[in-house]
Amino acid sequence: MSSPRRTATITAVGKYLPEKVVTNAELEESLDTTDEWIRSRTGIHQRHMVSNGETTSDMTVAAIRNLMEKYPLDVDKIDCIIVGTVTPDMLFPSTAAIVQQKLGASNAWGFDLSAACSGFLFGLDTGTRFIESGRYEKVLVVGADAMSAVIDPSDRSTAILFGDGAGVVLLEPCEDGSEGIMDSLLRIDGSGGDYLYMIGGGSRQPATAESVAKGDHFLRQDGRAVYKAAVKGMADISAAIAQRNGLKAENIRLFIPHQANQRIIDASAERLGLAAEQVLSNVAMYANTTAGTIPLGICDAVEDKLLQPGDNVLLAAFGAGFTWGGIYIKWGHTV
Ligand code: UT7
Numbered sequence: 278m279s280s281p282r283r284t285a286t287i288t289a290v291g292k293y294l295p296e297k298v299v300t301n302a303e304l305e306e307s308l309d310t311t312d313e314w315i316r317s318r319t320g321i322h323q324r325h326m327v328s329n330g331e332t333t334s335d336m337t338v339a340a341i342r343n344l345m346e347k348y349p350l351d352v353d354k355i356d357c358i359i360v361g362t363v364t365p366d367m368l369f370p371s372t373a374a375i376v377q378q379k380l381g382a383s384n385a386w387g388f389d390l391s392a393a394c395s396g397f398l399f400g401l402d403t404g405t406r407f408i409e410s411g412r413y414e415k416v417l418v419v420g421a422d423a424m425s426a427v428i429d430p431s432d433r434s435t436a437i438l439f440g441d442g443a444g445v446v447l448l449e450p451c452e453d454g455s456e457g458i459m460d461s462l463l464r465i466d467g468s469g470g471d472y473l474y475m476i477g478g479g480s481r482q483p484a485t486a487e488s489v490a491k492g493d494h495f496l497r498q499d500g501r502a503v504y505k506a507a508v509k510g511m512a513d514i515s516a517a518i519a520q521r522n523g524l525k526a527e528n529i530r531l532f533i534p535h536q537a538n539q540r541i542i543d544a545s546a547e548r549l550g551l552a553a554e555q556v557l558s559n560v561a562m563y564a565n566t567t568a569g570t571i572p573l574g575i576c577d578a579v580e581d582k583l584l585q586p587g588d589n590v591l592l593a594a595f596g597a598g599f600t601w602g603g604i605y606i607k608w609g610h611t612v
Contacts, residue, residue, distance in 0.1 A: 285408035285416070286457030286609040289447040291344025292576040293336045294325040294563065301437070308433040315437045320539025324440030324564035326425045332366045334375040336443035337421045340572075341380060344445055347612045352380050356413035358387030359404055361396025361420045361568035363597070364427055365389050368478070372421070387417075393473070394535050394596025396420055396568030397444070398463065398604055401592075404448045405458040416448040420568035427475055429495035438537070439496075440564035444572025456586065456609035462518045462602055464510075469599030472502040507541050507595040512548035515593040518603035519549060526550035530588035530608070531578055535595055536560035536570040545593060557583075567596065584608045 300323045301312035315321055327336070337360060344350065358373045365372040373387035392399040397420030404416040421443035428436050451457045476482050477493030484494065511534060519529065532551055534542050539560055546556045557574045566573060571592055578584055588608040595601040 281452065282454040283409055283411060284451045284454045284457035284459070285405040285448045286451040287446045287575070287606070287611050288449045288609070289344050289348035289350065289612050290445065290572070290576040290579050291340045291342070291347070292442070292444045292573050293339035293343060294442045295327045295331060295336065297326045297328045298323050299326050304437055307430065308436060310433045310437055319438060320558070320560050321437065321564045322561045325442055327423045327441045331423070333362055333364050333421050333423045333443070334366045334372045334379060336423065336441065337372065337376050337419050337445070338379045340419065340421070340443040340445045341376070341417060344447060348447065350415070350447065352382045353384055355382045355385045355415050355417055357404065357407060357416045358382065358385050359390055359400040359416065359418050360387065361390045361392060361400040361418070362422050363391055363393050363396065363567060364423045392596065392600045393598060394537065394565070394567050394570065395463070395594040395598070395600035395602055397571045398592060398594045398602045399600070401446070401458065401604060402461045402463055402602075405461070408448050408450050414450060417445055418448060419443060419445045420570070420572045422567035422569050424496070424565070424567055427494065427496045429492055432495070434500055435496055435498055438565050440566050442563055442566040442569040442573055444569055444576050446572055446575060451609060456607045458604060459607050460518060460522055460605040462514055464514065464601050466599045469506060469597070472499040472506070473497070473597040504538070504541065506599055507537065508544045510599065510601040511535065511541060511593050511595040512545045514601055514603040515545050515591060516548055518605050519591060522605050524589055524591070524605070526555070528589050529555055529591055531555060531557055531583055532591045532593070533557045533571055533574040533578065534593045536563065536574065537565045537595070541595075579611055584611070586610055
């Protein structure tokens with residue numbers, strides 16, 4: 278008889294949102310926009326923003342400390358720290374290295390993973406493989422972004438959309454394979470690169486006085502093109518992963534999608550045939566925190582006691598690249 282498949286399961290979660298909150302009404306003061314437009318087009322009411330020099334690594338460490346308040350985690354036992362982010366503290370060293378040092382996680386290795394809004398999903402799949410292989414026992418997977426660092430505050434089409442925040446999950450083995458990450462379906466398509474990007478600061482356009490004057494260090498987006506691709510990409514992949522795991526709407530306890538726009542969330546949920554109480558939405562309060570949205574959603578679901586062992590949970594994301602994907606989890610015993 279073959280031995281049971283070792284799976285990776287989420288045993289603990291943590292989150293951090295910066296103290297400073299910026300409401301739509303506050304944005305009305307500096308931009309040609311209205312609270313009504315933002316709410317009706319996106320579902321966003323407010324967002325959190327870093328202040329006083331706070332960085333992505335600071336948010337990450339705060340999220341990990343939040344996890345450690347609930348779950349006994351010896352930092353010396355952490356094997357690997359994966360940080361999904363497109364707003365690292367700096368291009369290098371990695372945010373993961375900075376986090377390792379701030380935590381004092383003396384036996385850990387780690388790296389940053391750049392996949393924009395899919396960064397956490399890609400990291401969760403990668404961490405899962407590390408656990409399944411038997412090589413590692415404790416992997417922290419983070420989604421964290423300080424989007425306010427790359428937003429043009431004078432661009433009303435993007436400045437209203439994003440927020441800052443960090444979420445983290447701890448992956449540990451489930452030796453009998455009865456719970457944890459069951460399946461994943463991940464994609465990239467570089468032809469989407471023209472629609473959502475930040476051109477400045479890399480090898481193609483190193484930072485110069487001219488590039489900064491042109492605003493090349495800010496995120497740029499063709500919102501309508503991304504919207505269309507996101508609705509199709511997230512709905513298709515969610516349906517595909519549900520179908521190949523035999524999940525019908527009534528068997529899905531919770532769908533936790535990337536939080537960019539309530540209309541994209543609704544379209545994906547409708548495609549799966551889900552009722553409102555089966556769909557996690559926190560875009561109203563946090564806006565789009567890029568890699569942060571899904572771990573923040575998972576953390577909120579755990580805090581609100583929405584999940585029980587054995588529940589079927591679907592995650593789905595879509596972002597710059599394009600990158601997108603879906604993950605199916607058989608929920609375990611998470612704090
Ligand atoms: O997470 C990464 C992936 N990103 C996304 O998933 C974002 C996807 N895109 C979206 O969510 C939506 O496209 C937006 C929320 C960005 C925009 O909504 P939309 O319904 O697609 O609006 P639009 O871009 O078609 O613009 C409609 C109008 C335009 O005016 P005209 O050309 O019709 O006169 C815009 O100039 O709304 C105008 N507009 C605004 N008006 C007030 C754009 N931004 C604003 C604003 N306030 N903040």
